[in-house]
Amino acid sequence: PPGFEPVALAQRRDARVAAVIVELLQQAPTPVGRAALFEAVYGFAFVPSKHESTFRMTLHRVGNVMEPAGKLVHDPASVGISLRRACLVTDPRVSPSLEERVLRVLGTAGRLTAGEIAGQLGVSVRAVQLALKPLTEEGACQKERNGRELRYLLEDTTFHEPTQLRPRAS
Structure with a gap:
């Protein structure tokens, strides 16, 4: 301001x-x-x-x-x-984690490379790669490889997961 x-x-x-x-x-x-x-x-x-x-x-x-x-x-x-x-001054103790910020970028921008995410967040590519590792391992986002290019994306589970949990009618 x-x-x-x-x-x-x-x-x-x-x-x-x-x-x-x-x-x-x-x-x-x-x-x-x-x-x-x-x-x-x-x-x-x-x-x-x-x-x-x-x-x-x-x-x-x-x-x-x-x-x-x-x-x-x-x-x-x-x-x-x-x-x-x-x-x-931004208080780092209440700032969103890099993982949260990465997910937010993926949620709004779609399929992106680690470099593209880093550019949007103003952090290093390596920092983004380190943040993406647990996110992909936990299934929060997916990797999509096309030749040498590796892109990350969010799978929208808003409707998929609740439907799987609903009991089926007999």
Whole structure:
């Protein structure tokens, strides 16, 4: 939306960075205790002797991606964000999985190659291939080979499966 600064993040690599930003924005302008922030993002207790260097690197990356929308403010006990302007950040913890996004593209676009799906989603072909593997194994989508070309498609089971489950009249 106009007037908002999008926070530029890479896909998977910056998921924790995005989660830190979201946690800090939810508490802004009040700083958050370092241990509480770490636990909210990583899902387990902060042990400084084990986690300090990793957490410090994550905070460094947060500071880098927040420019020019804001500035990371921290001391030994707490971390906060000082915003210069409104910003947009996608919380990776509530974003649809890549598998869900792949299925959505297949559901709307039909038969596609992994490369075509990757192009529509803005992710790598390899990431799409890794997402398609369990989807095809579980039967959520099918492969269709035509020579060297491999396309993926959804089989609409809306009417097929319920009909199979309905008891037959005697």
